[in-house]
Amino acid sequence: MPLIRLQDIWRSYQMAAETVHALRGVSLSIERGEYVAIMGPSGSGKSTMMNLLGCLDTPTSGTYELNGTDVSHRDDNELAEIRNREIGFVFQTFNLLARATALRNVELPMVYAGVSPDERREKALVALAAVGLADRVDHRPNELSGGQRQRVAVARALVNSPSILLADEPTGNLDSKTGVEILALFDELASKGNTIIVVTHEEKVALHSRRIVRILDGNIASDEQVRRVEGRESRFEGKPAPDPSA
């Protein structure tokens, strides 16, 4: 059973008089432990895709099964609970709470999960140590570098042990050196068995993943595995994408 199964997903928006179809019948399966990049130019529908995968939004039609349960038609509160339990977000602009310390930012998902303060603190410290920020726990975001902020965001995303780590242009606001560091962190997380989905338009970022899904005009244009050859990455052409209906 795949971790994520999208079947014939449509997402339409009513813009004034006309209906815009951001996604037109997308079907996709992602297995547990995969490291997938979703690529596409702006306006392709990849942001909509990411909102749907992250349960921030629901499809107009089609079904989205996450972990075997249909989550395509849940209400606001149910989606919040699913996000809290199943999904860890990493955003381009970090989206940390500016006035809270790194520790409190990482504790936040557990606040809404109802974890006791002591346990919260303990887990948050472990998560921060795992991203190499054990000595920065009491710093506020404005006292941290961009790379450190994104590490805090990663720690926050992972602290509730979600099924998916969902990253939206995670290196978009970082210089290339720290970007590489973050991607190295992602590689490490992937090798430990985390399921990671990265939404990006940068080829270099996408090449860190093992599978690249390209979206164009609201549909999947290609779905390819990445083959690694002696430390150099290149695409393995011709292997068919996993059939979502399988």
Next chain:
Amino acid sequence: MNFLSELREGLFIAWDSLRANKLRSALTTLGIVIGIVTVTLMGTALAGLNAAFLKSISAIGTDVFFVAPWQWFSDEPWWKMRNRRPILLADARALVRQTTFARATTIDASRRMTVRYRDLSATSVNVSGTTEGGAEVGGLVLKEGRFLSAAEVEGARPVCVIGADIAANFFPYESPLGKHLRVEDQNLEIIGVLEKRGSFLGMASLDNEVMLPVTKFVSDFSFRPPVMIRVKVRDLKEMDEAREEIRGIMRKIRHLAPGVPDDFAINEQAAFIQTFDRMNSVVAGAGLFITSLSLFVGGIGIMNIMFVTVAERTREIGIRKAIGAKRRAILTQFLLESALICLLGGLLGLAFAYPITLVMDRFMPAALSASLVGIALLVSVATGVIAGFLPAWRAAKMNPVDALRAE
């Protein structure tokens, strides 16, 4: 458990945001401060007036009946009551003789008259005839000398007891006892001086008074004057029986046939209090309504600032929702924030109101009671919750995708 941790988080955020926007919080709070100050002071003033009234009214005594032709605070038109027959001394003495529930009784009649001592004179002094029971019924305390005796009343002796003001004005340097006051063409020997009693309802002074035997009053100062009988009941539990007995005796004395309504009235303190309470509740209602308008204005200020806060923190709301905050969590967070602002306003308001009540206390019995403090704090928190609800609800039902996109 979940709700508790949300609550704690909400309190933390609320406090943090108050500290982050000190000036704004202070200005917003000001509206609530003013509202709570006015409401608290109004409440204190009303309670003070009430206490002052009850203290003043206690001169009447709860266990005393006032038998007179006229009812206090009656709904009956005055032009009907004014034709009632007066009660004369003989009738009054018959009543006093027959009543069995009385601890003490007295028969009073009075007139405003001019009183002289040597070349000094005082006009408009309340000269009243009374009986030996007057001291007990009226709760009079003597500063010097003694009260009228039964024999003096029986024999219509020319003696009198004077009030504190008369004593102070006529005899500033000497004891009045044994001196003779002149009232019309009669000389009255002073046998007692009363302690100061103050005034009744802030109007008539009770110390500008000369008391003499009612028999003397009737024979020399007034022809067939109407009198009033006061009956102090032995036991408060017997008030109802006593009232019925007095009523029966009076009907017999006044020869009222069965079915004919009473042409006299048995008054008591309760009537005063009832009337005052009715009046008081109207004043209190109007006063509190007007002052609560200022609290209402304060509440609108809170609502306004909470809308601004929610708009400013749209992105934060988006982050929290993405991470898993449910509507309830966001709603709680903002409600707590506005409740906290208002609670602080309430506390500040009380801190301002307290010294003012101390000043007020010089003019009337005024004290900031514990219940008033509790109510003030409760009202301020309620204002915060009510005023904060709409903004908080707007925040709670934000769409996370849109909220995250906000700058």
